[in-house]
Amino acid sequence: MVEIIGKMLAGNKFSAIKEMLSEMNIVDIATMMEEMEPEDQVRLFRLLPKQSSADVFSYLDSDIQSVIVDAITNTELKFLMEDMFLDDTVDFLEEVPANVVTRVLAHTNPETRKLINKFLQYPENSAGSIMTIEMVSFPENYTVHQAIDEIRKTALDKETIYTCYCTDSKRKLVGTVPLRRLIVAPEGTLIKDIMYDDEQLISVNTLDDQENVAAIVKKYDLLSVPVVDKEDRLVGIITIDDIVDVIEEENTEDFEKMALLHPSEDQYLKTNVFTLYKNRIVWLLILMVSATFTGQIIEGFENKLALIAGLTGAIPMLMDTGGNCGSQVSTLIIRGIALGDVKITDYFKVLWKEIRVALLCGITLAIVNFVRMWIIRSVTHSDVQLNTFIVICLAMICAVIVAKTIGCTLPILAKMIHLDPALMAGPMLTTIVDAITLLIYFSLANVFINAGLIAG
Amino acid sequence: MVEIIGKMLAGNKFSAIKEMLSEMNIVDIATMMEEMEPEDQVRLFRLLPKQSSADVFSYLDSDIQSVIVDAITNTELKFLMEDMFLDDTVDFLEEVPANVVTRVLAHTNPETRKLINKFLQYPENSAGSIMTIEMVSFPENYTVHQAIDEIRKTALDKETIYTCYCTDSKRKLVGTVPLRRLIVAPEGTLIKDIMYDDEQLISVNTLDDQENVAAIVKKYDLLSVPVVDKEDRLVGIITIDDIVDVIEEENTEDFEKMALLHPSEDQYLKTNVFTLYKNRIVWLLILMVSATFTGQIIEGFENKLALIAGLTGAIPMLMDTGGNCGSQVSTLIIRGIALGDVKITDYFKVLWKEIRVALLCGITLAIVNFVRMWIIRSVTHSDVQLNTFIVICLAMICAVIVAKTIGCTLPILAKMIHLDPALMAGPMLTTIVDAITLLIYFSLANVFINAGLIAG
Numbered sequence: 001m002v003e004i005i006g007k008m009l010a011g012n013k014f015s016a017i018k019e020m021l022s023e024m025n026i027v028d029i030a031t032m033m034e035e036m037e038p039e040d041q042v043r044l045f046r047l048l049p050k051q052s053s054a055d056v057f058s059y060l061d062s063d064i065q066s067v068i069v070d071a072i073t074n075t076e077l078k079f080l081m082e083d084m085f086l087d088d089t090v091d092f093l094e095e096v097p098a099n100v101v102t103r104v105l106a107h108t109n110p111e112t113r114k115l116i117n118k119f120l121q122y123p124e125n126s127a128g129s130i131m132t133i134e135m136v137s138f139p140e141n142y143t144v145h146q147a148i149d150e151i152r153k154t155a156l157d158k159e160t161i162y163t164c165y166c167t168d169s170k171r172k173l174v175g176t177v178p179l180r181r182l183i184v185a186p187e188g189t190l191i192k193d194i195m196y197d198d199e200q201l202i203s204v205n206t207l208d209d210q211e212n213v214a215a216i217v218k219k220y221d222l223l224s225v226p227v228v229d230k231e232d233r234l235v236g237i238i239t240i241d242d243i244v245d246v247i248e249e250e251n252t253e254d255f256e257k258m259a260l261l262h263p264s265e266d267q268y269l270k271t272n273v274f275t276l277y278k279n280r281i282v283w284l285l286i287l288m289v290s291a292t293f294t295g296q297i298i299e300g301f302e303n304k305l306a307l308i309a310g311l312t313g314a315i316p317m318l319m320d321t322g323g324n325c326g327s328q329v330s331t332l333i334i335r336g337i338a339l340g341d342v343k344i345t346d347y348f349k350v351l352w353k354e355i356r357v358a359l360l361c362g363i364t365l366a367i368v369n370f371v372r373m374w375i376i377r378s379v380t381h382s383d384v385q386l387n388t389f390i391v392i393c394l395a396m397i398c399a400v401i402v403a404k405t406i407g408c409t410l411p412i413l414a415k416m417i418h419l420d421p422a423l424m425a426g427p428m429l430t431t432i433v434d435a436i437t438l439l440i441y442f443s444l445a446n447v448f449i450n451a452g453l454i455a456g
Numbered sequence: 457m458v459e460i461i462g463k464m465l466a467g468n469k470f471s472a473i474k475e476m477l478s479e480m481n482i483v484d485i486a487t488m489m490e491e492m493e494p495e496d497q498v499r500l501f502r503l504l505p506k507q508s509s510a511d512v513f514s515y516l517d518s519d520i521q522s523v524i525v526d527a528i529t530n531t532e533l534k535f536l537m538e539d540m541f542l543d544d545t546v547d548f549l550e551e552v553p554a555n556v557v558t559r560v561l562a563h564t565n566p567e568t569r570k571l572i573n574k575f576l577q578y579p580e581n582s583a584g585s586i587m588t589i590e591m592v593s594f595p596e597n598y599t600v601h602q603a604i605d606e607i608r609k610t611a612l613d614k615e616t617i618y619t620c621y622c623t624d625s626k627r628k629l630v631g632t633v634p635l636r637r638l639i640v641a642p643e644g645t646l647i648k649d650i651m652y653d654d655e656q657l658i659s660v661n662t663l664d665d666q667e668n669v670a671a672i673v674k675k676y677d678l679l680s681v682p683v684v685d686k687e688d689r690l691v692g693i694i695t696i697d698d699i700v701d702v703i704e705e706e707n708t709e710d711f712e713k714m715a716l717l718h719p720s721e722d723q724y725l726k727t728n729v730f731t732l733y734k735n736r737i738v739w740l741l742i743l744m745v746s747a748t749f750t751g752q753i754i755e756g757f758e759n760k761l762a763l764i765a766g767l768t769g770a771i772p773m774l775m776d777t778g779g780n781c782g783s784q785v786s787t788l789i790i791r792g793i794a795l796g797d798v799k800i801t802d803y804f805k806v807l808w809k810e811i812r813v814a815l816l817c818g819i820t821l822a823i824v825n826f827v828r829m830w831i832i833r834s835v836t837h838s839d840v841q842l843n844t845f846i847v848i849c850l851a852m853i854c855a856v857i858v859a860k861t862i863g864c865t866l867p868i869l870a871k872m873i874h875l876d877p878a879l880m881a882g883p884m885l886t887t888i889v890d891a892i893t894l895l896i897y898f899s900l901a902n903v904f905i906n907a908g909l910i911a912g
Contacts, residue, residue: 025656027676148639155640162618162635162679179618179635183604184611200481218704220483221697223618223679240696241677244703248674248795251707255791258711267797273809277816280784284817285824287780291773292828299769306762313755316775316890317747323779323886324743328736335711339704341723353729360733361740368741372748430779434772 002035009040017047026052030059038064042071054083062095069100078107085159086112087132087242090119127213128206130246131227131236134158137165140174140192144185151179160239163224166195173203173226173234203228206235213238214246215340254338258331258425287428293435301442308454310373310384311445314392315438321365322399322437323430329354329407330429334421337411347412354404362400366393387453395441402440403433458491465496473503482508486515494520498527510539518551525556534563541615542568543588543698546575583669584662586702587683587692590614593621596630596648600641607635616695619680622651629682629690631657659684662691669694670702671796710794714787714881743884749891757898764910766829766840767901770848771894777821778855778893779886785810785863786885790877793867803868810860818856822849843909851897858896859889 008017021029021044029048033041033056045068048056057065057080069077081089081104093101093116105113115133122128136158138150147164155161164182166175175195185194203226204213217225217240225243227236271279298305298315305312333350336342342350373389376382407429411421448454464473477485477500485504489497489512501524504512513521513536525533537545537560549557549572561569571589578584592614594606603620611617620638622631631651641650659682660669673681673696681699683692727735754761754771761768789806792798798806829845832838863885867877904910 023655025652025658025676028655152639155636161639180611183608183617196481199479199484202481218700220481223696240679240700244674244696244700247700247703252791252795255711255714255787258787267792267795273812273816276809276813280781280813281817281820284777284780284784284821288773288777288821288825289828291776292832294772294776295769298772299766302762302765302768305768306758309758310755312758312761312768313751315771316750316754316894317744319772319775320747320750320887320890321740321744324740325736328740331711331714335708336723339708353732356729357732357736360729361737364737365740365744369744372745376748431776434776438772 001032005032005044006036006040009043014047017044018049021047021052022049026055027059029056034061034064038067042068046072046076050079051083054080054088058084058088058092062092065092066096066100069096069104074107077104081108081112085132085134086115086119087130087159089116090129093120122206125210126206127204127208127210127227127238128236130210130213130242131206131238132159133236135165135224135226135234135237136161137167137234138191140166140168140190140195142166142191143187144182144189144191144194145187147177147182147191148187151182159237160224163222163237165226165234165237166191166197167234171233173201173228173232175201176226202226204238205229210246211250214243214250217243218247250338254334254422257420257422258334287431290431291434294431294438297435297438297442301445304442304445304449308385308388308445308449309382310388310392314395314441317369318392318395318399318437318441319430319434321396322403322433325358325361325400326403326407326429326433327425329357329404330411330425333408333411334425337415337421342412344412344416347409350408350412351405354408355401358401358404359397361404362397365400366396369393369396385454387448391441391445391448391454395437395444398440398444399433399437402436403429406433406436457488461488461500462492462496465499470503473500474505477503477508478505482511483515485512490517490520494523498524502528502532506535507539510536510544514540514544514548518548521548522552522556525552525560530563533560537564537568541588541590542571542575543586543615545572546585549576578662581666582662583660583664583666583683583694584692586666586669586698587662587694588615589692591621591680591682591690591693592617593623593690594647596622596624596646596651598622598647599643600638600645600647600650601643603633603638603647604643607638615693616680619678619693621682621690621693622647622653623690627689629657629659629684629688632682658682660694661685666702667706670699670706673699674703706794710790710878713876713878714790743887746887747890750887750894753891753894753898757901760898760901760905764841764844764901764905765838766844766848770851770897773825774848774851774855774893774897775886775890777852778859778889781814781817781856782859782863782885782889783881785813785860786867786881789864789867790881793871793877798868800868800872803865806864806868807861810864811857814857814860815853817860818853821856822852825849825852841910843904847897847900847904847910851893851900854896854900855889855893858892859885862889862892 005017005020008020029052033044036044041064045053045056057068060068072080084092093104105116108116119128134157136151136154138147142150151161151164162179164177164179165173166177168174175192175197177191177195181194202216202220202222204216206227206229213225216222217238222240224237224239226234227238229235333342370389370393373384373392377384377389410424410429410432414421414424445454461473461476464476480488485508489500492500497520501509501512513524516524528536540548549560561572564572575584590613592607592610594603598606607617607620618635620633620635621629622633624630631648631653633647633651637650658672658676658678660672662683662685669681672678673694678696680693680695682690683694685691789798826845826849829840829848833840866880866885866888870877870880901910
């Protein structure tokens, strides 16, 4: 496709290209443009039907958006900005270089410019920063006939017309009415008689976190949610397509935090080496330094480790098993908290569940491990004492219980003290569990040695 | 709220309760019911306005649904089933015990029963299994006036009316038209002149995986997507609210797989101890047994470890750092693959990026580690030889490079051979990286010992 268009562009077959573009989905056009050379991108953009160029532009990556804005005339730019939805304009301006922003603002009308500046000031990830102002709203004392008439007239400039918002004389949000209700209602009915109000009216505040907005939209299966300011005045809406993006963004952030990466909003392939380094190194350093404790524990026991065959070799297995058990439960709990299934008040329920699971897992692992070590001992004719195996297996059971306990406690504790539970996943947990596992292991070994059950 | 309603129920204040319920959002009613005693749940359900009881029922958990179905009469059941959307009915039947299913099917009309049976047979996670049949469709040769008339008449029984579907005489899907386009078009226009068709018509097949359906809906920002059978006949639609659930489900599955948990569709708190045990133990066993290699590597080197101070203590730090580095990159790549940002063909780009990041991270970690060990040595007056530190720091750099290389290779390799990349995350990777790290570490130590740079 890209090649065909490229050849057509080279051959100046503009009318054929226009014909083709008018038949294509705007998302497909944007996807196709991303694979083209910069000069072709600009040429193709200019061939787009006027009414769809703003839509296609919204779907482009910010680097291509910059290229296009650099290449088009001020008149074209003005037209483009007027045709775009405000949330897309703000998204675009947040990503491009300052000189592009300046030029764009210079070529929008003063009213829009004021609005854009206001939107750019909403805190990152707030409802205000992702909302748009192109909604359908009318006074609650309109009739159904008046309302539908209003919708007909303005439908094409609105981000959605499927939920309409009703305001009182002070622009306060007093109700919502789905288009579906309007369409089946008799023409003379007053909007205030069919709108959802009071208990049923769902709205968010400009400063609400986008994660909470997403949770509300998911819970109530909404197509859009109204955004109000401190005085309950309707200032914008957030539509489901933006909520889907928020959901994926928040999930990505959780994945990143669980692997102790500094969250980044850029795609992997577009992030440069130094940024990747920066996003990773801090946690790596912290964790490495905290492994000092584990090292010290081992060094404190080094003489005995050297004397008794088989003890050192079990260290990685105990550490890995503890870490794996901890990861499993912390992942489940973190995800449960994120989806709202697990609450702080469920802690004791969770703990009691995990202790039982830990016992089952620990005993199974210990038995299999004993058999495994026995077989290796027989095959290799080693002289490891059987009681050493018992120490290792007992340590295994304790390690699993400790790992599961800490694994379910840390995320809930984090939630309690308003930290992000996702930080308490794998790597962080492993470091803590490792140290405790080794302490238990060496203490058990000491008990056996002092009781004369293992000989040095 | 739950307490108030409980008291009102106890006091038989039915008309007041009915009044209250009619003012509440159905999702809130369902949430509230989940916290009530079973007998109150049934009593409250019977007080619901007729037109919203099916909606509330769809939002309830399957255990409460079972309780209610057990308690209501056959006539009530019949009414409930006729009023529910087919996708909700199928969801409900998939979760409840067989005797409930039998009773429900016995009390639906033969036509619906046939449909339900057909839907239950679609493979799990296929488009067919999550679609619904309550869509608006009309022949392409309708006029706008006819179409809007049809929508007005049937709107209340449809899952969505905001995208309508156009069929030819053989029920084949030939186009879609958003309600927005209908509303602004002149009444006499033919549907086929304003519908999206050909290139712009987006549909999925009944057997398509729900993950792919979600990707399409996300890409094109759709509110619903039509589902066609093998002959391109329109058989159903999938709406955005169900797609949002699919997105969260697929994300949860990835989280679980990355922690090597057997994926489960149930909420954590509702899963019993034995199921949790079963979902976790297999991978724990596999990983524990595979730690045999790491153990063997250590045991093979045990004599030298015992002779030279400081070598054993560094084992956990090297293992942890390798594991952490690997987790970070594998998480980024797995997420990139899931979101479509990273493709198999990007492998060499990724690898080249990771090697450079690894060098930066490795050198930083090695330097900080050297300083750290130096300080500890000075403070504790230990007699660890400086060359031992050099071995440890060199091993650290190699471990980071190996971890990052394997961490970006495994997920892409998994994708190539059609395994799930999410399986190649943390725990799995750690086991492999651990063994290689230790091999490198001991080999380096051996070189230094043989060259006389470290004395035993």
